Amino acid sequence: MKRFHCVCGQEVFFEDKACSYCNNPLGFNPDTLKMVVLTRSTLRTCGLRDHAVGCNWLIAAGDSHKQCRSCRLTRTVPAQDIPINVRRWSVLESAKRRLVYSLIALGLPVVSRTQDLNYGLAFDFLEDQRTNPLVKKSLVYTGHHNGVITLHAVEADEAHRVTAREQLNERYRTVLGHLRHESGHYYWDKLIHNSAWYSRFRSLFGDEENYRQALDYYYACGPAPHWQKRHISAYASSHPWEDWAETWAHYLHIMDTLETATEFGLIQQDAVDASGFTLLMQEWRQLTLMMNALNRSMGQRDAYPFTLSRQVIVKLRFIHQLVIGSD
Ligand SMILES: [Zn+2]
Numbered sequence: 001m002k003r004f005h006c007v008c009g010q011e012v013f014f015e016d017k018a019c020s021y022c023n024n025p026l027g028f029n030p031d032t033l034k035m036v037v038l039t040r041s042t043l044r045t046c047g048l049r050d051h052a053v054g055c056n057w058l059i060a061a062g063d064s065h066k067q068c069r070s071c072r073l074t075r076t077v078p079a080q081d082i083p084i085n086v087r088r089w090s091v092l093e094s095a096k097r098r099l100v101y102s103l104i105a106l107g108l109p110v111v112s113r114t115q116d117l118n119y120g121l122a123f124d125f126l127e128d129q130r131t132n133p134l135v136k137k138s139l140v141y142t143g144h145h146n147g148v149i150t151l152h153a154v155e156a157d158e159a160h161r162v163t164a165r166e167q168l169n170e171r172y173r174t175v176l177g178h179l180r181h182e183s184g185h186y187y188w189d190k191l192i193h194n195s196a197w198y199s200r201f202r203s204l205f206g207d208e209e210n211y212r213q214a215l216d217y218y219y220a221c222g223p224a225p226h227w228q229k230r231h232i233s234a235y236a237s238s239h240p241w242e243d244w245a246e247t248w249a250h251y252l253h254i255m256d257t258l259e260t261a262t263e264f265g266l267i268q269q270d271a272v273d274a275s276g277f278t279l280l281m282q283e284w285r286q287l288t289l290m291m292n293a294l295n296r297s298m299g300q301r302d303a304y305p306f307t308l309s310r311q312v313i314v315k316l317r318f319i320h321q322l323v324i325g326s327d
Pocket residue numbers: 006007008009010019020021022023024
């Protein structure tokens with residue numbers, strides 16, 4: 001993520017709607033990826049700014065949409081007459097804006113469902129009804145299908161995520177991580193399937209047959225033995241598509257965090273500009289060691305609870321070539 005400043009010089013964050021020093025109202029312009037002071041701009045604010053969602057994104061003056069580029073990707077939200085769902089929606093949108101920022105910054109196509117009715121991107125934030133005695137069905141599963149990303153709205157609750165993480169023996173579980181993962185399935189359809197990259201995908205990630213069976217097997221019998229040698233996470237060992245989505249999410253974690261570190265002067269800009277992937281990975285290793293050491297000093301869990309095997313780095317390099325067009 002870039003680093004942002006108000007016109008007064010004060011450092012401000014991506015989520016801010018006003019400067020904490022001079023109180024100027026602020027908004028984020030997704031076309032330039034910059035924070036701007038509203039009084040000095042002709043841009044319009046997102047319709048969800050003065051709402052519990054509190055979106056700070058802006059809309060070009062000539063654009064007739066009521067909501068910003070990120071908010072209008074959302075197709076369904078959980079029932080808003082239930083107070084906890086209002087908070088959940090806000091948490092989910094906040095993480096989604098970070099996802100959309102990264103996608104735009106990396107130059108990836110972000111085509112909405114209204115632009116492409118069959119395969120455009122849309123988000124359904126759905127509430128699970130399994131604890132509601134009046135509703136016998138409608139279980140919600142986080143996933144992706146033909147551009148529609150479904151996220152179980154309860155993932156916005158920290159207590160739920162911690163419990164699920166421990167039950168499933170995961171190392172990392174965040175809303176942003178879920179969204180990055182599901183975007184991986186979307187971009188697999190867009191960029192890999194039926195493309196010149198497909199055969200290399202298969203040679204690196206494997207044959208993607210029997211998806212259902214593979215997932216059933218994973219949930220019944222657990223991850224592949226020694227999964228760490230070939231996969232970024234245990235779940236990635238369930239099937240090549242999940243391996244791809246997990247590795248893709250990881251690539252987005254790396255690129256966003258490296259940008260933040262560069263903006264704060266922890267990494268030299270030349271190292272990133274040269275974008276030699278090997279060098280990038282060396283910088284990443286140093287940075288993550290530091291992040292974990294800092295977290296431990298604060299009595300927190302590791303910020304980066306992963307180790308990158310050689311095979312995982314080869315997969316990440318493939319994604320880097322696909323997205324950036326160089327290695
Ligand atoms: Zn200011």
